[in-house]
Amino acid sequence: MPAFLKAVSYYLPEKILNNDQLNTEFPEWSAEKISQKTGIYERRISEENEYSSDLGFKAATKLFEEHTINPGSIDFILFCTQSPDYFLPTTACILQQRLDIPTSAGALDYNLGCSGYVYGLALAKGLITAGIAKNVLLITAETYSKFINNKDKSNRTIFGDAASASLIVDYNEGAEIYNFSLGSDGAGAENLIVKNGGMRYRNVVGKDIFGENGYERNDDNLYMKGSEIFIFTSKAVPLLVYDTLSKNQMNLDNIDLFVFHQANEFMLEHIRKKMQIPTDKFYISLRNCGNTVSSTIPIALHQAIKEKRINKNSTILLAGFGVGYSWGGVILKY
Numbered sequence: 001m002p003a004f005l006k007a008v009s010y011y012l013p014e015k016i017l018n019n020d021q022l023n024t025e026f027p028e029w030s031a032e033k034i035s036q037k038t039g040i041y042e043r044r045i046s047e048e049n050e051y052s053s054d055l056g057f058k059a060a061t062k063l064f065e066e067h068t069i070n071p072g073s074i075d076f077i078l079f080c081t082q083s084p085d086y087f088l089p090t091t092a093c094i095l096q097q098r099l100d101i102p103t104s105a106g107a108l109d110y111n112l113g114c115s116g117y118v119y120g121l122a123l124a125k126g127l128i129t130a131g132i133a134k135n136v137l138l139i140t141a142e143t144y145s146k147f148i149n150n151k152d153k154s155n156r157t158i159f160g161d162a163a164s165a166s167l168i169v170d171y172n173e174g175a176e177i178y179n180f181s182l183g184s185d186g187a188g189a190e191n192l193i194v195k196n197g198g199m200r201y202r203n204v205v206g207k208d209i210f211g212e213n214g215y216e217r218n219d220d221n222l223y224m225k226g227s228e229i230f231i232f233t234s235k236a237v238p239l240l241v242y243d244t245l246s247k248n249q250m251n252l253d254n255i256d257l258f259v260f261h262q263a264n265e266f267m268l269e270h271i272r273k274k275m276q277i278p279t280d281k282f283y284i285s286l287r288n289c290g291n292t293v294s295s296t297i298p299i300a301l302h303q304a305i306k307e308k309r310i311n312k313n314s315t316i317l318l319a320g321f322g323v324g325y326s327w328g329g330v331i332l333k334y
Contacts (some may be wrong), residue, residue: 005177117294188324260283
């Protein structure tokens with residue numbers, strides 16, 4: 001049984017952190033330097049009392065309103081986050097009640113970052129193909145800003161908070177979800193990590209560590225070893241794309257638009273050039289929201305549809321990659 005991505009919406013918090021504001025905190029980095037380095041001009045930041053469930057609720061509400069979807073039709077909720085409201089209960093269960101979705105709907109959280117949207121599509125397709133569900137609500141939501149140390153100028157320039165909501169259905173409307181390529185390598189786990197706070201280091205208190213170039217890390221906060229992430233991405237993403245094409249019996253020329261995880265513009269351009277993908281087939285959309293982790297791909301999809309970069313009969317390749325390490329690719333046929 002095939003599965004289809006029927007609709008996508010997203011929500012951004014109201015609070016804006018732009019490059020001029022960052023420059024006042026880090027005078028050595030001009031607003032122009034930040035934008036040139038990342039391709040990001042502003043990012044959205046959740047309020048102190050605004051959490052992943054709140055962002056997810058607003059994204060799902062927008063989905064229902066924009067696409068005239070009845071919450072009563074949802075029979076499964078998938079919620080992707082690495083910044084849940086609680087260790088337990090499952091945030092998806094909380095959203096079931098808040099969104100007035102029937103109690104007959106299944107609900108679960110899963111913990112993935114930048115590959116999370118592609119994995120969510122895989123889970124949704126599996127539920128539909130197995131006959132377990134007919135209308136799956138996939139929500140991605142992150143408040144990474146709550147993990148980031150105020151002194152960490154590198155991560156603060158990159159990450160923004162956001163949520164997306166998508167509806168995956170068992171009938172032919174929207175984009176058919178084709179075959180997947182998925183992978184993981186836990187050897188890179190410590191290169192992108194929030195070390196303290198879980199069961200292993202629950203009672204450990206982190207301290208700010210400084211090096212020759214200033215702030216380096218605090219294990220209470222998000223740590224990213226950028227050089228290792230760049231090496232991983234450069235190696236893994238081309239292989240992911242080629243494997244995704246192979247599993248769908250396609251080649252690069254068959255793809256109308258490539259929508260990758262929106263990590264940062266420098267990295268995306270590096271991959272595009274390495275793979276010799278034409279600029280008119282490669283979509284970048286992070287200027288006004290930054291790297292929103294699991295929500296970057298659905299935000300980019302929504303924007304590409306709005307800009308008519310995706311039309312009827314378009315063939316789209318999605319590729320997510322990052323923390324874990326974890327990666328996933330899939331092809332959508334509109």
